[in-house]
Amino acid sequence: MSDVTRRGLLATGTVLLREGGVASPEYDAAELLAHVLGVSRGALVLVDHITDEQADAYLALVGRRAAREPLQHLTGVAHFRHVELGVGPGVFVPRPETELLAGWAIEQAVRVAGEEGREPVVVDLCTGSGAIARSIVDEVPGALVHAVELDEAAHAWATRNLAGLGVDLRHGDMATAFDDLAAGVDVVVCNPPYIPLEAWESVAAEARDHDPHLALFSGQDGLDAMRVLEERAALLLRPGGVVGAEHADEQGPDGLGGGAPAVFAATGRWADVRDHVDLAGRARFTTARLAR
Structure with missing residues (x-):
């Protein structure tokens, strides 16, 4: 996909999360896309190809986040000081x-x-x-x-x-x-x-x-x-x-x-x-x- 489409995905995700009442829609939209693509949030600008399957997976996660499922449950990771923790339901x-x-x-x-x-x-x-x-x-x-x-x-x-x-x-x-x-x-x-x-x-x-x-x-x-x-x-x-x-x-x-x-x-x-x-x-x- 083109850079415009990547930006479009992030824009769509941000809108859906904002409508769902998520407190930090831009941040969460970027974190979810980075998670789906297996890159850091800062590296999103370097991505020049997103498959339809990745886009579908991203939008599915955005839907769950918009329903107020915790971001960290969706990515499976929480960052705390200098360590990374596995987290999820429970x-x-x-x-x-x-x-x-x-x-x-x-x-x-x-x-x-x-x-x-x-x-x-x-x-x-x-x-x-x-x-x-x-x-x-x-x-x-x-x-x-x-x-x-x-x-x-x-x-x-x-x-x-x-x-x-x-x-x-x-x-x-x-x-x-x-x-x-x-x-x-x-x-x-x-x-x-x-x-x-x-x-x-x-x-x-x-x-x-x-x-x-x-x-x-x-x-x-x-x-x-x-x-x-x-x-x-x-x-x-x-x-x-x-x-x-x-x-x-x-x-x-x-x-x-x-x-x-x-x-x-x-x-x-x-x-x-x-x-x-x-x-x-x-x-x-x-x-x-x-x-x-």
């Missing part, structure tokens, strides 16, 4: 904003290695696809990384993504995980479910209809899992160890009851309770240090 698709929480955990692990001259022990609770755990292994050589996931399908994806990396991956509930590591962990990191049950209707279709509900919803105020995390982190961390957890932007320090930071501050077990904003300036994750 696992929460990692979001770009979670990269900030992973970066914080990486910085803390590097700090332990530098200041104490030993391998940092890191626990990733609610690992999902294994995104945070894999990023830590990738960016902190020598870190001793442990991860747990309750959902069976998500655990299978994590098993695939963490295979051969030396991560201690377990299938279980974060509320009872890693008793054998009690008081010996340097960093606990978690992207827990945090959507209030009453917010069901406001959740994007990609998440509500395709992400596991176990990874999304957490009680009437969305903080049930955060409370469990606070208790488990207090048991796992060594004195002075740190915990970091993502939350909804409405659950920052200005949220109802003080939001996620108040879950930690109210117990008296934690020092340096801080909230952090994402690149858009929205409250995004809370960190705290176990009092010595």
Whole structure:
């Protein structure tokens, strides 16, 4: 096909995705065409021939995306920091904003290695696809990384993504995980479910209809899992160890009851309770240090 036809395919795909309510129609249209052609998005301009079969396959994927099936389910891949993860039905698709929480955990692990001259022990609770755990292994050589996931399908994806990396991956509930590591962990990191049950209707279709509900919803105020995390982190961390957890932007320090930071501050077990904003300036994750 000619260059005009390629542009025409992208234009058609963009229109269909915009009509379907997709938030980033141009980006997704290009990603899907690159996926069908087996090239990078940046290399699309170099493509000078598209078969009818490829065009049909592309338009079929565009139709599924316009119906709000997640882009990453269609391509089978999610990019997170510097790693590539396999994703699909049954696992929460990692979001770009979670990269900030992973970066914080990486910085803390590097700090332990530098200041104490030993391998940092890191626990990733609610690992999902294994995104945070894999990023830590990738960016902190020598870190001793442990991860747990309750959902069976998500655990299978994590098993695939963490295979051969030396991560201690377990299938279980974060509320009872890693008793054998009690008081010996340097960093606990978690992207827990945090959507209030009453917010069901406001959740994007990609998440509500395709992400596991176990990874999304957490009680009437969305903080049930955060409370469990606070208790488990207090048991796992060594004195002075740190915990970091993502939350909804409405659950920052200005949220109802003080939001996620108040879950930690109210117990008296934690020092340096801080909230952090994402690149858009929205409250995004809370960190705290176990009092010595």
